[in-house]
Amino acid sequence: MTKKPEILKAEAKLSCPLYACSFDHADPTCLVVGGGGGSDPNGVPNEVFLLDASSPLELPTAGSLTLSKSEDNVTTLVVGPRSKDGETALVFAGANGSPDDIKKGKNRHFRTLALRLSSAGGGPKAAKTSGERIVELARDALFAPRGQDLTYVPYQRLCALSHPFAGFPQLGAAADGFSKNPQIALFNVPPSTAQTGARRWTQRGTLDIPKEAMDLDVVQTGPDTYQLAYCDDHEIFTVEVSKEGVSEPKCVQTLEAEEGDKSRPTFRSLRYLSSGFLVTTVNIPASQGGGVRLHGYRLPKDNQPLARLAIRQNLPKTVSKATGLAVRNLTPPASPSEKQGDSQFVVAVAGNDRSINLLTLEHKQVHSVDLLANLAPFKHLKDVHQTGITGLSFSAFAPPKADGEAKPEISVKLASVAVGNTAVVHSIPLKEFHGPSQGGQGERPATPRYVVALKSKGESPTLILTQLTVVILLLAIIGQVVLETKGLSPELLGARNYLPAGWQLQMRRGPVVGEKSIGDLLSNVKLENDQTPVIRHIDADVLDENGEPTLEVAAHDEQLHGPATSWEELPATQQQLWKDRLKKTGHWVEATGEEVFKGVLFGELGGAIGNIINAAI
Template sequence: MAPLIPSAKATLSYPLYAVDFDPLDSTRLIAGGGGGAGRTGVGNKITLLDASNPNELQELRDIELSKDEDNVTSLAVGVDQDGSPLVFAGVNSSPADVEKGKNLHFRIFRTDASATAKGKAVAKKATADEIAEISRSTLFAGTEKELYQRITRLSKPFQGQPQLGAVATGLSKAAEIVLFDTTSTSSPKPRGAVQSNKEAVDVDFIQTGKDEYLFAYCDEHDIYMKKISSVTDAEEPECVYMTPATRGPDRPTTPKFRAMRFLTKDFIIMLTNIANNSGVVLQIFRTPPSGKGQCRLSQSLRLPARITKATGLAVSNLTPPASPTSQQGYTQFVIAVAGHDISISLFKVDLQVEGTASLVSKIKAFRTFRNVHPLQITGLAFSNFTPPIHPVTAQTPPQHLKLASVGVSNTVVVHTLPLFPVPLSVKRGQSKTPRYVVALPSSAAVFGMGILVSIIGIALAAIIIQGILEIRGGVPVYLNARDHLPVVLQERLGRPYEFPEGYKPVPSPTGTEDAVSKVNVHPTGINHHIGVPLDSESDSAIPLPEFFEQLQLQQQASGDNVVLLREGEGEDAGVETHVHDEEKHGKHDAKTWDELPKEQKEGWKKRLSDAGHWAEEMGESVLKGVLFSELAGVVGDAVRG
């Protein structure tokens, strides 16, 4: 059984377009969006939420931006040199300022009052948990009116190490990617720019050493990479992968990249939409060692057919290296994909490391959340998970990974995924610090459970079939099903295959009364349907329902005459059959079982039961189709009553 994954939901007052966790505190979530510039009545805001409760989200603070300016289009949360959280966001200036060529699209906000703003910031004295803007600037060289900051990305923070950031344009004819340092909050220090005639779909970083990074970005069909250091900032990115497809002037039918993330410096994962909304594929590529060369496909998984298009990607490393220079060991990556059907699909990938060689496992799905938001999902983000540094004991608190998502429906949802330490019995992949994975049974366990369920199902089916065949008398008795099932149920199942010892075929009668007397009776005296013995004192009593079978045979042998039941002569005479010739004796007054009044039915039941022809558990169905004469004694009792 899959573990319970709690979720918390909050509805804000504005549509949301970006979300990220505080990298130092997974309980603090920042979301941004708004209604844009104009008189829509919907404000532009950045909101800080408390996600510490797995079942409830609480709004702590928000900052309302100018309604004359654009909404928040992207954001990322980093830390400054003092360890205080900073929010880097894309917010276009007012249309009037943009018209003049002045677009201060790059904004920095502080969410913690413990540290003071440095440099020439737009100072606002903040109280605890207040969000305050500390700077705004321009990073893009272009001045197009439609240009906006579509992507804001930061490298993973390491203690004592500066983060590298990147912003990318949207709706620009001359696409730009600008890299910057986060050490200065007043005026970010540029680390180079990439100009392209194709808009970047996504960008990402991974830090490989002190002040050394591996940077990658992709357009719809190609992947580019470059190393960033003090001596390589000016180098142009190199194309390391081209989607194989036609490159003519016609409309391309090739798959399109939607998002990308580094897993390690050796592997990068791509989210790809197949042309014409035909599906979604996750691909893991092995990157060239030096950042120059060609990527090679390592793993690929096509998502279920119901997901025709993906809108977002998030990845979390559950055992990240302690420092940029540390080697990545065994770990598990959790991958979240937002679908156009407002679902979120979760996958996991295991990384195996032996010496300097590393290998990724197959991409495996393990959970899907349906209808997460009422409308399209616009942002996904995992919390920053750091495993405990001490061995796991009974006092170690449960570990969780949080997944946040936002949508244009003003909603923010946080799912809390339980994590479990890798057992010590697993020899490979152990480390000095505990390693955690998502709660997912192994493939061997799933396969074994499937085999067990199949065996149980086959065994139950075999028992049922054996029981039915035993009741019908078609196989030797092993289960004694006749002793455990009610007689009525046995009658419904029937036993047409059993023939008692000494059974003889019933001859086809041709006469009337003489032929009726020749009707064969089973010599064993055992009713082959119910197993009720004959009356011990009189062989004339044929057990039920064979008694009524004989009536039917007599009816067939009597031709046009009518065979009916009537009471015998004398007090203990029981019942007897009578062949009524209507030409000699006139029309009979017998009635079917349904036509008999209640008193007559009860009287006939008693006489048939006393004669050994009927039992209460046999029901009345065997009495239907038989003609009964009137019981004189019952009529007299009714008249006197």
């Protein structure tokens, strides 16, 4: 019996509040987390930990680095490339210097650390066995100095590296927070270094931006070209980076307020899916119903001014604000020049309710057109931490080699950290997926791609059938109303009682054998001398098939027929009763006009006959 796939959880309780986490791209079992209590000599220490994530149920510590208590806590962590011998993995951390150094104008907030591993390809177990710890290699300042106003001491709030490709440098970006003059700094990271003493990064420049960046990300678009994307509360900007230089920021998307509402939705996070798409979390204001929405945007080409919304998805209403976002491409391209093919992305959104929502998103190629599809949730992880979630990170995923041997259970790992000193790793199971053949008929691709083994919760067939039934019912009701107002159907809904008279047509019965129009009836009356035709009812007790007194058209004889009145002399109420009476039996229609009644006498519609006609009409 096949075991049902499930998400496994491992947790570690550490000695300080945690604010950042990052996996080693070369080894998904190496997880680096960091935080601390800030610049307080008597307070909680500031530390960086190497955790061993090889087990889906345990998360032991494999090494640590304690920073000075006189300095600030760790705010960002990004694991960079390994050295050529594989014995060192670089880590770029953000941590402000001591207040004394800052007063002197020396805030070397950008720290370069090293995970010293004992052998090529060694992971956290190797580091633990050899007794090596995390070491600090260098510290520098990325942001340009902006005066000595200590009321506003900027710190390194954000940091990101582009996806690594073998043999290519990565582009990094860092943004400050709590700054009167916000900045984004760009830096290059070479693919590997021969030894730890070599230069590990070079600065590319600094962008002055009008508003603090809420989030940022970097993608490599070609062998030597990159793109930076960042967002503030309401706008998304992109920046092109190449050998020739760095472009000015270009606004590609703006969130507007709804009509009549001054409150605007706000961006919280963004991540690249590919060089052509990015995904964002959007917090909706309470005046518009509140909640969180995921937006997937198609980025503009050279001749297009704005990004276009390609897909979106609402998160559960229990999440009123998003606090973090992480994305993992399960089938990334092998080089910067390779086009992104069919792939599934795993998306994780942290909420202010200490939950994590997991979703899948498909990237598809249809006739050389790139599309996003099927953004759907597959798991809502509740109460992941006891306190607010401060960081999210996915491990890298490399498909196992097709060597014919039994494959271990395959998963992608999601790390999260919180201010309550906890680090948690969820192992999300994956499975092989053989899509449509790209080659000959019936041919399978040599290397299958992988997707999440848990089924996403798209719209169920029951919901679709219910919606279809409601639509059909509404169409049937509308059709019945139209038929009733046109007089083409018996009154089942009573629509004629609620709609204006101008919308209605009285039902005209189809002709029956022997029935004639009023004109035909009048032309068949034999008149002698100065006789005048009369239209009258024979007897109140003799009813026709419509339940009305039988109609008679004849030459008027006052002694025989009683008194009669010309059309012109009939009161308006009597005229209307006669018109309704003749229309109902199909003898007369509005288009015929009243000219046909001139020179014709009409019997009175009083007493019992008038009451019967009124009731019938």
